[in-house]
Structures are given as structure tokens and as C-alpha cells.
Amino acid sequence: MKILVGSLVGGAALVGSTAALLPLAMMTSMGVSDVALAPVSSCTVDASGLTVDDLDTEQLKNAATIIGVAVSLKVPPRGQAIAIATAMQESGLRNLAYGDRDSLGLFQQRPSQGWGSPSEVRDPARAASAFFGGPASPVKNGGLLSVKGWQDMELWEAAQAVQRSGFPTAYAKWEGLANDVVTKLSGATSTCEPLAVGSWTLPISTGYTLTSGFGSRVHPITGEVRFHAGLDMAAPTGTPVRAAAAGEVTWAGVVSGYGNLVRIRHAGNIETYYGHLSAFVVRAGQQVQAGDLIGKVGSTGNSTGPHLHFEVRHNGEPTNPDPFLREKGLKP
Known part of the structure; x- marks a missing residue:
């Protein structure tokens, strides 16, 4: 067994x-x-x-x-x-x-x-x-x-x-x-x-404010207590959003709730999600490196203002991006 x-x-x-x-x-x-x-x-x-x-x-x-x-x-x-x-x-x-x-x-x-x-x-x-x-x-x-x-x-x-x-x-x-x-x-x-190796970077390097963390929270639109699967990084519309690590873009399009969403698959069955983008500049199947421009901050989908919704998933399951990134020497 x-x-x-x-x-x-x-x-x-x-x-x-x-x-x-x-x-x-x-x-x-x-x-x-x-x-x-x-x-x-x-x-x-x-x-x-x-x-x-x-x-x-x-x-x-x-x-x-x-x-x-x-x-x-x-x-x-x-x-x-x-x-x-x-x-x-x-x-x-x-x-x-x-x-x-x-x-x-x-x-x-x-x-x-x-x-x-x-x-x-x-x-x-x-x-x-x-x-x-x-x-x-x-x-x-x-x-x-x-x-x-x-x-x-x-x-x-x-x-x-x-x-x-x-x-x-x-x-x-x-x-x-x-x-x-x-x-x-x-x-x-x-x-x-x-686990996925190589360089990792914050999806937004500077000029952002963390407005919501990973875990249960009161949803800002519905008012219900729901699980929040990532980090919300508020920044002005148009702020560059970059790939957190090398990988393959598996989705660049519209998804209900996320609005404009980019997903990237990395080594070790790790995926990163970038939601609510105002625009994306990559396509599915494209290879990217850590720090490559993939899109821009926006407020598409279920959103109350311009921000990046950033997720890390392992084997399809959400994991807390904060300690995950800190493990790589990065402080969100």
C-alpha cells in the first residue's frame, strides 16, 4: 500500500x-x-x-x-x-x-x-x-x-x-x-x-498594501464569513504584476469571481493565481521566468477596488502565501 x-x-x-x-x-x-x-x-x-x-x-x-x-x-x-x-x-x-x-x-x-x-x-x-x-x-x-x-x-x-x-x-x-x-x-x-526550486519574487515589488490575508474573513461584498484562499495586495490600477517564479502559463482569461485571471504552473505541483487584473500580457502555454511581466493590477470580477488577489496552490489545494513566500526569504 x-x-x-x-x-x-x-x-x-x-x-x-x-x-x-x-x-x-x-x-x-x-x-x-x-x-x-x-x-x-x-x-x-x-x-x-x-x-x-x-x-x-x-x-x-x-x-x-x-x-x-x-x-x-x-x-x-x-x-x-x-x-x-x-x-x-x-x-x-x-x-x-x-x-x-x-x-x-x-x-x-x-x-x-x-x-x-x-x-x-x-x-x-x-x-x-x-x-x-x-x-x-x-x-x-x-x-x-x-x-x-x-x-x-x-x-x-x-x-x-x-x-x-x-x-x-x-x-x-x-x-x-x-x-x-x-x-x-x-x-x-x-x-x-x-519542492519548486529557483528564484521567487513578490508579484508586486513595491507600492502595495496588504488588505486581506489567507483564511476565514467577512466577505467585503456579501458580508458572509467565507474562506479567503490568498492574499489581497491593493495597488493603483495599472501597477505591474510579475510572475512569482518560473513556469508555464496555464490560463490567461476571465474566470467568475476572479475577473481577469492568470494561472502559472511551477515545478513540484505548485500553481500561482493572479486575479482581478485590468489586463494580462501573456497567453496559455507561454513559458515565463520569475519577475516577468504578466499583467497589471485592476478591479475586475468580484472586487471593491484595484488590487491583486494572489494565491499559491499545491496539488490544487490553496496554501497560505505569506509563510510560503517567507520560506523563500520574501516578506509580503
């Missing part, structure tokens, strides 16, 4: 690999960063022949995903066991489409409490990343890595600090199984692909 575990969140690759997320020596010049990237974008974990008592294939797959995320974030085995025990108690290590009130997924995270949209909390890799938290967290809720002294707590205490369950000590009964899962899966073979 080969399990692809990985979904890039905040520049930290969510993978089942023994490769650690190493500190990067970052150098920037004129908004462009050339960084030898240590993280990987995704890994295929070969769990063939591995068995864990009392776990079926579905549960083992979800456990492998959680551990892959943990390894990419440099969470030690103790933290991995806490996450596995938590998921066992909350969902039986199953990606549930139901739960108490609006609770969903492996960790029974609640969209109404800031854990993400219903589809996001049912993404096992993203849910695991949110549980662990830390700088790469896709949510603002505090995760395990934000709990002071979690390494020295009883397993149930650490889990409860994140989950805030009505039955805090219930996590303790899964500690033995969780330790067994971590021990067995830590020996699984993994094959990893490198």
Missing part, C-alpha cells in the same frame, strides 16, 4: 519522510530570493506489508498521513503519538463527514470555531497540520506546538489543550496503540519529490 501523504501548508511540506525541515540560509535582493530549498512537497510512503493490531487499511492510511505531516514539521515521536491518540478518540482514525454539532474529519474540528471550511477540515493532511499548529499552521487556532510544555505533559493533557473536549482523560486509553502506530510507521519507506 503506497500512500501519498502531503499537502503544502505555509511553505512546510506535509510529507511522510525522514527528511527534516531545515533552517534556510535566506538571501534577498530587490525582492527576489534564490534559495536552496530543504523541504519537499510530497512523499509517497510505501506501507506495504505493515500492519498494526486493531487498525484497518483506512485507519492505517490516515495514521500515515498524520505522521507524514508531523515529520515534515519536525514533531518528535511523542507529538506524533499525541496526534494519533487524539484522532483515535475523536473519530476512530476515520475521516468522518459528521460529528457533534459541526465537528468533522479525523480530529472532529469545527468550521464554526475557526478550523477551516467543511472541506478543509476533512482534508486529512491539512487537519493534521492544524492540529500540530506552529508557524506553518493553516489556521489561527493554537495547535499542539503552541502549548507551552506539551512535551512534559501527560498525553491526555496535551491533547486536551488543543481539543478542549468534554471528556479530557478519554485520550489516555489510546496511548499504547498510538505508540505502536508511531513505531511501526516510522519504518515505512518514502520517496519524495523536491
Whole structure:
């Protein structure tokens, strides 16, 4: 059984690999960063022949995903066991489409409490990343890595600090199984692909203001709370918009909501989106380099004023552009 575990969140690759997320020596010049990237974008974990008592294939797959995320974030085995025990108690290590009130997924995270949209909390890799938290967290809720002294707590205490369950000590009964899962899966073979390499640059170099970040927000037009999949960079109409990295333009046209949109596919299954443009100067199939002019700031589509809506996606899933770019030495 080969399990692809990985979904890039905040520049930290969510993978089942023994490769650690190493500190990067970052150098920037004129908004462009050339960084030898240590993280990987995704890994295929070969769990063939591995068995864990009392776990079926579905549960083992979800456990492998959680551990892959943990390894990419440099969470030690103790933290991995806490996450596995938590998921066992909350969902039986199953990606549930139901739960108490609006609770969903492996960790029974609640969209109404800031854990993400219903589809996001049912993404096992993203849910695991949110549980662990830390700088790469896709949510603002505090995760395990934000709990002071979690390494020295009883397993149930650490889990409860994140989950805030009505039955805090219930996590303790899964500690033995969780330790067994971590021990067995830590020996699984993994094959990893490198994250997109080369120069990266901010899509707008200067003269912009960040007006909206990644995550849940009150939509400026509808007034509803919705998930915002990128960064909004307000700038005067006509401000140059540049490719964030080398790649191939896969779309240059009108998309509902985005208005005039350019999409660029980069190495490592990374895509960048540039929305609300007043004009674009590239076409689908065109190769571009980091810093190449691709369009100009505008206010097309669902927009309240001139700005660039910038997204980063990995395997089609939105990831927070802010820490992703900071990982490359760039500060949006």
C-alpha cells in the first residue's frame, strides 16, 4: 500500500519522510530570493506489508498521513503519538463527514470555531497540520506546538489543550496503540519529490498594501464569513504584476469571481493565481521566468477596488502565501 501523504501548508511540506525541515540560509535582493530549498512537497510512503493490531487499511492510511505531516514539521515521536491518540478518540482514525454539532474529519474540528471550511477540515493532511499548529499552521487556532510544555505533559493533557473536549482523560486509553502506530510507521519507506526550486519574487515589488490575508474573513461584498484562499495586495490600477517564479502559463482569461485571471504552473505541483487584473500580457502555454511581466493590477470580477488577489496552490489545494513566500526569504 503506497500512500501519498502531503499537502503544502505555509511553505512546510506535509510529507511522510525522514527528511527534516531545515533552517534556510535566506538571501534577498530587490525582492527576489534564490534559495536552496530543504523541504519537499510530497512523499509517497510505501506501507506495504505493515500492519498494526486493531487498525484497518483506512485507519492505517490516515495514521500515515498524520505522521507524514508531523515529520515534515519536525514533531518528535511523542507529538506524533499525541496526534494519533487524539484522532483515535475523536473519530476512530476515520475521516468522518459528521460529528457533534459541526465537528468533522479525523480530529472532529469545527468550521464554526475557526478550523477551516467543511472541506478543509476533512482534508486529512491539512487537519493534521492544524492540529500540530506552529508557524506553518493553516489556521489561527493554537495547535499542539503552541502549548507551552506539551512535551512534559501527560498525553491526555496535551491533547486536551488543543481539543478542549468534554471528556479530557478519554485520550489516555489510546496511548499504547498510538505508540505502536508511531513505531511501526516510522519504518515505512518514502520517496519524495523536491519542492519548486529557483528564484521567487513578490508579484508586486513595491507600492502595495496588504488588505486581506489567507483564511476565514467577512466577505467585503456579501458580508458572509467565507474562506479567503490568498492574499489581497491593493495597488493603483495599472501597477505591474510579475510572475512569482518560473513556469508555464496555464490560463490567461476571465474566470467568475476572479475577473481577469492568470494561472502559472511551477515545478513540484505548485500553481500561482493572479486575479482581478485590468489586463494580462501573456497567453496559455507561454513559458515565463520569475519577475516577468504578466499583467497589471485592476478591479475586475468580484472586487471593491484595484488590487491583486494572489494565491499559491499545491496539488490544487490553496496554501497560505505569506509563510510560503517567507520560506523563500520574501516578506509580503
